[in-house]
Amino acid sequence: MTGAAFAERLIGAGFDLFAGVPCSLVEGVIAALERHPGLPYIAAVREDVAVGVAGGAWLAGRRPAVVMQNSGLGTSLNALASFSLMYGLPALCVVTWRGHRGQDAPEHRLMGEITPGLLDLLGIPYRVLAPDGIDDAIAWAGRELSVTHGPVALVVPPKLFSDHGAEASGDARPEARPRPVSPYAAPTLTPKISRMTAIAAAMKALGDELVVCANGYPSREACAVADRPQNFYMIGSMGLAGPIGLGVALGRPDRRTVVFDGDGNVLMSLGALANVAALAPPNFIHCVFDNEVYGSTGNQVSPSRYARLDAIAAAAGYRTVAAVDDAAAVTAPLRRMLASDGPHFLLVKVTAAEANVPRIPHAPAALRDRFRAAVSR
Ligand SMILES: Cc1ncc(C[n+]2csc(CCOP(=O)(O)OP(=O)(O)O)c2C)c(N)n1
Structure with a gap:
């Protein structure tokens, strides 16, 4: 065969x-x-x-x-x-x-x-x-x-398929759609709000959108701010919020998918930004709460203190990129992003303050089932 x-x-x-x-x-x-x-x-x-x-x-x-x-x-x-x-x-x-x-x-x-x-x-x-x-x-x-x-x-196993090792048939890629990368100058930001405040401001912009939350405190705080069936909380699988959100967005192109990510999470699968940009799902919004530390494990310094994730996303080819550092400035750009074609990237610089919130109270299978049901509506 x-x-x-x-x-x-x-x-x-x-x-x-x-x-x-x-x-x-x-x-x-x-x-x-x-x-x-x-x-x-x-x-x-x-x-x-x-x-x-x-x-x-x-x-x-x-x-x-x-x-x-x-x-x-x-x-x-x-x-x-x-x-x-x-x-x-x-x-x-x-x-x-x-x-x-x-x-x-x-x-x-x-x-x-x-x-x-x-x-x-x-x-x-x-x-x-x-x-x-x-x-x-x-x-x-x-x-x-x-x-x-x-x-x-x-x-x-090796040699199962008869075309294994066959002469390469040339470049079979579909015709490239040139997508100009817009010049982006990362603004200077000063962290002044907590991630919980930023998440609450982001939630204000949302209606029925699907949200995939990175593991650790981003998930815990999102759950504490507004637990809803449209939220998928990662418990493990650090680094995969973007890829999971990408899968949801590709699976339901008629729904908007928002990813609430952490800087450590983004950096762990940095290449996935290129996957998002290359596929360019218009319904994908990547919102990164960047506290410049691995907050969930005790505030160890993360490379995002030096490497600007918004500039990286812009270079990767996200359609729009914005970066903010106060709560009022979170809701408005997110609303604009929800109303226009993406993929969008919103970097929110936040402080390292962590809210005293409990772990996710739902069992993994319950989270899966309620999210899948919410997606199918
Ligand atoms: C593969 C893997 N390595 C390490 C951890 C431990 N861990 C859990 S959350 C976390 C920090 C996540 O950092 P970030 O995405 O910046 O979110 P923050 O907690 O700072 O909001 C780490 C290192 C893990 N869960 N999985």
């Missing part, structure tokens, strides 16, 4: 949003997905970002699949453990098996040896694809995904 035929089988089985990082073992699969009209294949910057996008897309009613090399299984361990598996978010993971039987370059050998063990440890059901059992395995994965809440993997 060719990789292209495998991609067709997955699409035929109902998978309707793909995200991944390439591996040569599936180059034919990815080439077919990239070219497929009307199908998003998101070239994620990291595999854990792909897992985040897939989870967001599932919450928004899609049937996502992630394509990754087994080295990327290592990259996504925390995303799988503290996001997909913890909340119970179905996603098909197509995982290539480099280092299979020790026959590979040195960097693949250990991961090749432990790939099945890693999936077993995580409790992710999987099948290793064999040439004469591909259709059965796809059907099995579909059944598993409908009964288990969580990821299911199909493992791709």
Whole structure:
């Protein structure tokens, strides 16, 4: 079977949003997905970002699949453990098996040896694809995904697809849409309001919009300000608020998705800003509460004290970027952003003050279900 035929089988089985990082073992699969009209294949910057996008897309009613090399299984361990598996978010993971039987370059050998063990440890059901059992395995994965809440993997050994190692067929990218990057001069800001005050000001601008909140105090404070089913609180999976919000925004292009992020979170998946800018979902608003510290873990200094995240977002290609430092200045630009096409980026410099608010009182599965129901309305 060719990789292209495998991609067709997955699409035929109902998978309707793909995200991944390439591996040569599936180059034919990815080439077919990239070219497929009307199908998003998101070239994620990291595999854990792909897992985040897939989870967001599932919450928004899609049937996502992630394509990754087994080295990327290592990259996504925390995303799988503290996001997909913890909340119970179905996603098909197509995982290539480099280092299979020790026959590979040195960097693949250990991961090749432990790939099945890693999936077993995580409790992710999987099948290793064999040439004469591909259709059965796809059907099995579909059944598993409908009964288990969580990821299911199909493992791709070397030389499974007949187009692996075929002569590259040239640059198959869709025609680039030139998007001019607007010049942006980051204003001087002085933190003077707390993140809780800023979150309350941001909430004032919201109606029925979907909100994805970064883990730690951004989630806790948002929950304390206005707990609502349209809020998805990350409990773990640090760094994935943007990717999860991106998945939600792509899954429901008719709804606005707002991400309440922290500077440490943004910096952890900085490349995801390029994913947002490249896909340019008009319904995506990224609101970053930048206290210049890792507040949730005791105020350790974060690099955002020196690296301006608004300037980085502008350079990445967000459609509009603004930066503010007082509460009155949060609500108005957010309202404008909600009323116009994005992706938008709003940096709010805040103090390191933390409100005395409790942990998220809802169980992960309850958060998942109420958010998914709110998205589907
Ligand atoms: C992968 C990972 N590393 C470290 C942590 C511990 N941790 C939880 S919240 C947090 C700080 C988040 O910083 P930021 O996004 O700036 O938000 P703040 O708490 O400052 O509002 C850290 C380091 C974690 N949850 N996951």
